[in-house]
Amino acid sequence: MDAENGEESSTVAGLLSLGSASQQPYVSELLSFTLDRLHKEPELLRVDAERIQRQMQEVAVGNYRAFIAAADALLAIREEVSSIDKHLESLISEIPNLTSGCSEFIESAEEIMEKRKMNQTLLANHSTLLDLLEIPQLMDTCVRNGNYDEALDLEAFICKLSTMHPKLPVIQALAAEVKQTTQSLLSQLLQKLKSNIQLPECLRIIGYLRRIGVFSEYEMRLQFLRCREAWLTGILEDLDQRNAYEYLKGMINCHRMHLFDVVNQYRAIFADDTSGSEENYDGGLLFSWAMHQITSHLKTLKVMLPKITEGGSLSNILDQCMYCAMGLGWVGLDFRGLLPSLFEEAVLNLFSKNMSTAVENFQVVLDSHRWVPLPAVGFSAGSVSEESQEDINPPSYLMEHPPLAVFVNGVFYSFYLF
Numbered sequence: 167m168d169a170e171n172g173e174e175s176s177t178v179a180g181l182l183s184l185g186s187a188s189q190q191p192y193v194s195e196l197l198s199f200t201l202d203r204l205h206k207e208p209e210l211l212r213v214d215a216e217r218i219q220r221q222m223q224e225v226a227v228g229n230y231r232a233f234i235a236a237a238d239a240l241l242a243i244r245e246e247v248s249s250i251d252k253h254l255e256s257l258i259s260e261i262p263n264l265t266s267g268c269s270e271f272i273e274s275a276e277e278i279m280e281k282r283k284m285n286q287t288l289l290a291n292h293s294t295l296l297d298l299l300e301i302p303q304l305m306d307t308c309v310r311n312g313n314y315d316e317a318l319d320l321e322a323f324i325c326k327l328s329t330m331h332p333k334l335p336v337i338q339a340l341a342a343e344v345k346q347t348t349q350s351l352l353s354q355l356l357q358k359l360k361s362n363i364q365l366p367e368c369l370r371i372i373g374y375l376r377r378i379g380v381f382s383e384y385e386m387r388l389q390f391l392r393c394r395e396a397w398l399t400g401i402l403e404d405l406d407q408r409n410a411y412e413y414l415k416g417m418i419n420c421h422r423m424h425l426f427d428v429v430n431q432y433r434a435i436f437a438d439d440t441s442g443s444e445e446n447y448d449g450g451l452l453f454s455w456a457m458h459q460i461t462s463h464l465k466t467l468k469v470m471l472p473k474i475t476e477g478g479s480l481s482n483i484l485d486q487c488m489y490c491a492m493g494l495g496w497v498g499l500d501f502r503g504l505l506p507s508l509f510e511e512a513v514l515n516l517f518s519k520n521m522s523t524a525v526e527n528f529q530v531v532l533d534s535h536r537w538v539p540l541p542a543v544g545f546s547a548g549s550v551s552e553e554s555q556e557d558i559n560p561p562s563y564l565m566e567h568p569p570l571a572v573f574v575n576g577v578f579y580s581f582y583l584f
Contacts, residue, residue, distance in 0.1 A: 359397070365431050391452070411479045422486075
């Protein structure tokens with residue numbers, strides 16, 4: 167019987183099963199009630215519901231302020247949540263901008279840090295950089311004071327830096343300034359070659375030019391000869407051309423001393439390359455230059471010799487030319503064989519000029535002479551001794567004919583000049 171009641175209870179419980187587990191005790195309690203109790207249960211539940219309703223009303227009336235406050239709070243919370251939702255949406259929309267701004271800030275900060283690092287490095291190497299920036303000025307000072315070795319050392323240092331750091335603007339700017347100073351140094355060295363300097367100084371200057379490296383070996387030889395020629399030309403230009411005799415003396419002395427020195431300087435400076443034969447290396451540059459100088463010398467002689475009006479001066483010039491040519495013969499520039507034709511022409515012109523003058527004077531005296539017999543002067547022609555016959559003076563009886571005496575004097579003067 168109990169077993170049957172248990173099965174019925176399980177069946178009823180299965181039929182009255184509710185979704186909530188909290189209602190299971192009440193259902194189990196209902197199953198244990200009698201039929202009468204079950205008939206009364208709805209009324210009891212109604213009474214309980216009314217009682218609970220009254221209690222709820224009493225609680226609501228007694229705590230209405232709290233309910234109103236809770237309602238207001240709920241409304242405020244809803245508004246705040248709505249505002250928060252709007253701000254959250256705005257924040258979400260601004261997040262990409264914030265992200266990009268942060269990225270830009272990071273990049274800017276990295277650049278600033280890099281610049282700061284560079285500034286710190288610059289500060290740490292301030293003295294070294296200051297020394298570098300002063301190199302052009304220091305080199306210019308060295309050039310002005312003639313300290314060419316130090317100037318070229320600085321130039322080589324800057325060239326090395328420029329090769330190692332071709333993309334650094336500061337180094338390239340320094341290299342440009344140093345290049346300008348090097349051009350000034352080059353001009354000074356070439357100007358020194360145009361002055362009166364001896365072989366040791368020439369060697370030093372050529373050594374500096376080789377260190378600069380502007381000229382090739384052939385160009386350096388050509389520059390050397392050009393500069394020395396400019397120096398010789400300057401000496402000749404300082405001579406007074408109004409006096410042909412003095413000018414030729416100065417020109418001959420200049421070529422005798424300085425042309426000899428220039429040839430020896432050239433051979434001494436470039437001896438290692440030529441090995442005693444300039445033609446094998448520079449195409450006869452020295453020989454061409456020397457030939458040009460000798461040709462210019464002979465042309466000047468040809469132009470100036472006719473301006474000399476005294477035979478003694480002409481003879482003196484010939485002696486000096488022969489001496490000059492003999493001295494230059496030691497360096498292969500003996501031009502004595504070219505002198506006779508020039509001086510023969512000059513002597514012939516001078517003799518012809520003097521003879522023409524004698525004839526003109528004879529003609530003038532002859533035209534103005536009064537043919538009146540004059541008394542004999544001195545000894546007669548038959549009383550002349552053998553000693554007097556050897557005398558080179560004209561016989562005194564020529565004074566009987568003054569025009570003839572004037573002509574004879576002119577002829578003797580023409581011969582006496584030579």
